[in-house]
Amino acid sequence: MWERLLEHVFSLFEAQPDSDPNMIINSLKDWLDSGDDDAITGLSGAESDYYEGLEPPYSCKNGPMDNLGEVA
Numbered sequence: 001m002w003e004r005l006l007e008h009v010f011s012l013f014e015a016q017p018d019s020d021p022n023m024i025i026n027s028l029k030d031w032l033d034s035g036d037d038d039a040i041t042g043l044s045g046a047e048s049d050y051y052e053g054l055e056p057p058y059s060c061k062n063g064p065m066d067n068l069g070e071v072a
Helices: 004-010 019-032
Strands: none
Touching: 004 019
8 A cells, every 4th residue: 555655655756766565665664663672664764773874863763753853
C-alpha cells in the first residue's frame, strides 16, 4: 500500500524523483521502530550508526515522528 502511494505521489512531479519507494519505506520503518539494534529493515533501512556518520551527525528517532520536518 505504501509503495503504491509513493509511486502515485512521484507521478505527480514534473521530473520524477530518482528514488525507490521501497528504500524510503524501509528507512521510515527503521526510523520509527522502537529499538536501535541490528534488525535493519530491508536492504535500505538504517539505524543510528548510519545517521551518526552523517554531517551533522544525529541519532535515529526510534519512535513516532513529532513533525514532518524529521523526514527531510
